[in-house]
Amino acid sequence: GQNIDQPTEMTATEGAIVQINCTYQTSGFNGLFWYQQHAGEAPTFLSYNVLDGLEEKGRFSSFLSRSKGYSYLLLKELQMKDSASYLCAVLDSNYQLIWGAGTKLIIKP
Amino acid sequence: DVKVTQSSRYLVKRTGEKVFLECVQDMDHENMFWYRQDPGLGLRLIYFSYDVKMKEKGDIPEGYSVSREKKERFSLILESASTNQTSMYLCASSLSAENTGELFFGEGSRLTVL
Numbered sequence: 001g002q003n004i005d006q007p008t009e010m011t012a013t014e015g016a017i018v019q020i021n022c023t024y025q026t027s028g029f030n031g032l033f034w035y036q037q038h039a040g041e042a043p044t045f046l047s048y049n050v051l052d053g054l055e056e057k058g059r060f061s062s063f064l065s066r067s068k069g070y071s072y073l074l075l076k077e078l079q080m081k082d083s084a085s086y087l088c089a090v091l092d093s094n095y096q097l098i099w100g101a102g103t104k105l106i107i108k109p
Numbered sequence: 110d111v112k113v114t115q116s117s118r119y120l121v122k123r124t125g126e127k128v129f130l131e132c133v134q135d136m137d138h139e140n141m142f143w144y145r146q147d148p149g150l151g152l153r154l155i156y157f158s159y160d161v162k163m164k165e166k167g168d169i170p171e172g173y174s175v176s177r178e179k180k181e182r183f184s185l186i187l188e189s190a191s192t193n194q195t196s197m198y199l200c201a202s203s204l205s206a207e208n209t210g211e212l213f214f215g216e217g218s219r220l221t222v223l
Contacts, residue, residue: 004151033210042113042199042214043152087152091210096167099151 004100028093115215128187132200141183
């Protein structure tokens with residue numbers, strides 16, 4: 001079966017750095033996506049990786065290793081507004097998104 | 110900016126009622142999707158559509174149907190609501206087949222079935 005694993009919850013301190021991991025086992029791979037979802041709101045697109053390596057976008061970076069079936073989202077200089085759930089999703093061989101259950105990130109002052 | 114609008118943020122229905130959830134997008138996107146989101150589970154795809162009048166079953170289509178009569182509108186129908194359909198329903202759209210991973214979501218419709 002297809003599976004996406006990510007931690008259920010993480011806690012970090014304002015101003016610090018946090019890394020949210022995602023491992024996947026899917027039938028085929030056409031890209032990995034990270035979304036942010038604030039409580040009670042819609043998910044919004046953060047990043048896309050299809051080749052191995054690091055993609056940087058401001059305070060957020062996303063890394064992919066296809067051989068290991070592994071990705072992480074790195075958030076730097078954490079702000080209180082970064083408190084949200086972060087969803088990892090993989091586009092499989094049928095171009096369907098397979099979603100992880102999400103990681104709830106709690107930022108403490 | 111792309112805007113995806115869902116007709117109702119909160120609904121309370123009784124078991125056996127017919128429920129309509131409407132979704133409209135304003136950016137001429139080809140693809141539209143209906144997901145449900147439940148605590149501890151990833152988003153689960155109910156139905157999707159890549160074109161007007163076209164629909165495809167997702168992973169959990171049982172108990173649901175959809176309608177896409179116009180490009181901008183994708184409706185989810187629960188023919189006879191049941192308590193296990195209590196959930197958050199999310200509509201999403203994407204530009205084209207080549208962009209099926211970058212989705213734009215509506216605010217969600219939280220349905221409670223009593």
